[in-house]
Amino acid sequence: MVERKPTIIDVARVAGASIKTVSRVMNNERYVSAETRERVMKAMAELKFQPNRSAQSLKGDRSYLIAHIYGDPGGPYTGEIQIGLLRHCRAEGYHLLIEEIDYSAADVAERVHNLVHQLSLDGVVLTAPVTDNDDVLQMLAEADIPHVRITPSVERADSASVRIDERAAAADITLHLLAFGHRRIGFIKGLPNHAGTDLRYGGYCDALREYGLEPDEEVVEQGGFTYRSSLAPARRLLTLKNPPTAIFASNDEMAAGVLSVAHDRGLSLPTDLSVVGFDDIQLSEMVWPPLTTVRQPIQDMADAAAELLIAMLAHRRQPDGPKPIPHRVLPHNVVIRRSTAPPSRR
Amino acid sequence: MVERKPTIIDVARVAGASIKTVSRVMNNERYVSAETRERVMKAMAELKFQPNRSAQSLKGDRSYLIAHIYGDPGGPYTGEIQIGLLRHCRAEGYHLLIEEIDYSAADVAERVHNLVHQLSLDGVVLTAPVTDNDDVLQMLAEADIPHVRITPSVERADSASVRIDERAAAADITLHLLAFGHRRIGFIKGLPNHAGTDLRYGGYCDALREYGLEPDEEVVEQGGFTYRSSLAPARRLLTLKNPPTAIFASNDEMAAGVLSVAHDRGLSLPTDLSVVGFDDIQLSEMVWPPLTTVRQPIQDMADAAAELLIAMLAHRRQPDGPKPIPHRVLPHNVVIRRSTAPPSRR
DNA sequence: AATAGATATGACAACGTTATCATTTTCTTG
DNA sequence: CAAGAAAATGATAACGTTGTCATATCTATT
Structure with missing residues (x-):
């Protein structure tokens, strides 16, 4: 039989606390006594409680959803980006959505905006060539949508980025x-x-x-x-x-x-x-x-992008902490294999 | 400035109808007069209304979210699967989530279950080697979670699949x-x-x-x-x-x-x-x-998988229509390039 | 001991949608 | 033309979470 998944209400009942208190524990808020926190945690573990993301995001707070937006599917590059993003997302409890977008369409910016809004995305990661679409960038800045660009051709103050030289x-x-x-x-x-x-x-x-x-x-x-x-x-x-x-x-x-x-x-x-x-x-x-x-280091760049984005999200929720550095330049290196040699004399 | 996205309430006001009626139009339900439907459609277009997926999925109906669950990231195979899935998802208004899962973990089945529940996923697509994990398959069947397996090693009656011979x-x-x-x-x-x-x-x-x-x-x-x-x-x-x-x-x-x-x-x-x-x-x-x-035909197989899954979802909502065929075998073919020739005599 | 502030807790509304059910209007049919 | 069925519409309650605000308890200061 399919047992119903426990909700916050069940946890509250088991822990003998109010719904709101359970919510506080979940979100690491202040003002919960150590003792109560303990009880709630135990109840959550016991019921194997997991918060419903839809309800969370409906409240407008966060969806734990991040999208990778790109124009060219199937490049081998794309796959490696996703591995890097995924690695970090998973560790932080975020989920990765992939969205191909027709970057030649006149209304790209609007489409991205809709996407973010419909799914209540927490943020987006952009790879070429959407990285350098002015309409999209302007929209993201105006709508205040957290985003990181991987390997943009020009840096902008209003937009975080990760790249190599x-x-x-x-x-x-x-x-x-x-x-x-x-x-x-x-x-x-x-x-x-x-x-x-x-x-x-x-x-x-x-x-x-x-x-x-x-x-x-x-x-x-x-x-x-x-x-x-x-x-x-x-x-x-x-x-x-x-x-x-x-x-x-x-x-x-x-x-x-x-x-x-x-x-x-x-x-x-x-x-x-x-x-x-x-x-x-x-x-x-x-x-x-x-x-x-x-x-x-494509995977590392993607990993760094995810890390940066998630740090930006954290900072946005708790503006006390240090503001994450919005631009990162990762080291590259020349890998010498067997396709190069001195020229033969003629 | 960031204008607030319109909700169903705004549409109702503009169209001069009730919220529920707008909802009916959105979901193509019966019992809406042609005239009212018209008015509502016009209002939706005018406001560029897009339903909020979080609210929809909170009601338990559907999230328009499908996940590709796989164990081996980065294989070139994975990328092509995603291209195919994406192509079909996009056309049908679904979104694709990618989830790597540690298929050697003891609690794979539980993890998949949590994933589906937390994000209210509409369905999942599995590729090797999760395709043949008995725990996962049993859980999917018991929890009645719509899913399609791409290239499973054995077919099962309780599980849809797409493969070649x-x-x-x-x-x-x-x-x-x-x-x-x-x-x-x-x-x-x-x-x-x-x-x-x-x-x-x-x-x-x-x-x-x-x-x-x-x-x-x-x-x-x-x-x-x-x-x-x-x-x-x-x-x-x-x-x-x-x-x-x-x-x-x-x-x-x-x-x-x-x-x-x-x-x-x-x-x-x-x-x-x-x-x-x-x-x-x-x-x-x-x-x-x-x-x-x-x-x-990896992309085609993925495309077929997405199509099949979405058809299953539609059938689940409106059981009147024909039940989709749960197993598809796509044609393969030998591609002859330049790495083969008759053996040289010795 | 009185009071202010910090800490701890809970009741209830709200997010945007869909389901239930009641109500009104329109259509059939004897 | 009555009356019952079908079609069309809307009021209201959910879904599971978080925010607001009110209240209760504790601690530190006078």
């Missing part, structure tokens, strides 16, 4: 290639308007200039962050009269595409061509040769 | 290798107790027998469904005195591992070794050579 990271991995002796390094860009695109290209240019080189338009191609989008650009780069000895793809999926094209042309890797990516998703060590790439 | 699929892809002329085909198994493990191995055996061959223990290895778990088994297979000319890994991630080991040993693929996987996750066409594999 993408520009420096891109420079670092380019320097790795330069140190190996590569001087003609191809680059495949990401989607125009996407957050990382310009920063990564910028870092690439920074590193070249550090070696006294100027970026050569001839070896810079436009990609779209997907595996397929890098195939044609890679082919073009490899059929140049003077082809690059290394290629830096703006993310790992595109780097995998470059590898495929190279294999298909019979190149032997990494001797004939070094390839680097960006992100260090799981894929990067499953391809051959395993990719040298920049490790974005 | 894994055994037949495994046989099909083995036949593909046999047809190419391979006679010594290695096999890397998945995790013991995991759903697909025995079915896939069974299909492999079926196909061999169809060609009058008996499975040879020497070329059957134990893996664990992850990339890393296949590296040692692959190495052992390839160092046999009489190594297999083809290897069937129980999933694509392990197949990627086999490819890496083969590359590392300097084999030329697919001439020296054919490799096949299972699932057709995104990874499979990003590795080199792209994997011949069995396409499990």
Whole structure:
């Protein structure tokens, strides 16, 4: 038989206290004697009481619901974000909702607003490309909805964020290639308007200039962050009269595409061509040769985002404590695997 | 300024009807005149009214919340499941919660029960390995919680499911290798107790027998469904005195591992070794050579699961309609890419 | 001992929806 | 055209929690 779940009323009866007192215990409020608190806790444990979230959120207080709002489902990136978010949410008793949103719609901001309101969400975590939609950001600020952006392209005072220094990271991995002796390094860009695109290209240019080189338009191609989008650009780069000895793809999926094209042309890797990516998703060590790439600590970033968001929520309820620092920059590092080597002499 | 979201009371006032009548319109109940319905609809549109889910679920009716419960986060499989679920949920106004659950805990069933109750979930979707936890299944049946299992290892009358015929699929892809002329085909198994493990191995055996061959223990290895778990088994297979000319890994991630080991040993693929996987996750066409594999229509299965679950919920509310068919078997197909070829003569 | 303040507790309303039941209006049908 | 059934509508009570406010008890200060 399905026994009815106990309510706060049952707990009150068992503990011999009033409903409100039980509520006080649940919420760690002041003004409950140690003795009563004890009795109530015991009753809760005995009945295996768990508060009904719907009732809690109906009162407008909190729903223990957080949503991850994103535009591009299925990227391997998305999965790792969720793992990180989940890890922290679970530990704190929050639940994670995932919502895909059509970021090209004219009324994105309104949709997000509705979502938050309908479900009484406590807060939201945004990933690209919604991270940089002005309408959405303005709405969130005006409606005072707690939120954290992961890897936004620009920081804003009214909006918390977690990111790595993408520009420096891109420079670092380019320097790795330069140190190996590569001087003609191809680059495949990401989607125009996407957050990382310009920063990564910028870092690439920074590193070249550090070696006294100027970026050569001839070896810079436009990609779209997907595996397929890098195939044609890679082919073009490899059929140049003077082809690059290394290629830096703006993310790992595109780097995998470059590898495929190279294999298909019979190149032997990494001797004939070094390839680097960006992100260090799981894929990067499953391809051959395993990719040298920049490790974005995606899970950690998501974890930090969840932590930050939850801290903001706590602070909002008890403004006494220290205000959480709204911007975090996590360390990146270059992961050297087997897809890079010094250029072979010709 | 943040305007208060309209409630049903506001709609009633604007439409000049009672609260209950508005509620009737919202829920498509009988006994509302066409004219009144019209007026209410107009008022709702005008105010951009959206019902508060917390209040709805507090009344015990429905929360429009569905959870995907799984044990193994981060598998590429998980991501695709979510895409499929999301697609259908969104279209029907449901929201998707993701919950990782420690399937080895003694009280899994209780945890799931609490989860459902606390959040007033309308239903849950289960993927491996929680799909085959007897405690959980019994609890779901007893507590009458609507649920759908994706790819369970055994069907049960009291539990809806969506799957492909894994055994037949495994046989099909083995036949593909046999047809190419391979006679010594290695096999890397998945995790013991995991759903697909025995079915896939069974299909492999079926196909061999169809060609009058008996499975040879020497070329059957134990893996664990992850990339890393296949590296040692692959190495052992390839160092046999009489190594297999083809290897069937129980999933694509392990197949990627086999490819890496083969590359590392300097084999030329697919001439020296054919490799096949299972699932057709995104990874499979990003590795080199792209994997011949069995396409499990994962997104479609998830989509079907969501559809089925939502149909079950509808039927539960209005038992007049036709009862949804609780078990669906979706078609699979062998995707031939470049990781398979006839064996080279020696 | 009187009083003010802090501590401890509970009664009751409220959140926004749906269910129950009563009431009014409209439609059938003999 | 009466009268009973069906359709249409609304008043009010729930759902399980938290906020407001009132009250009772304790502690510290005069």
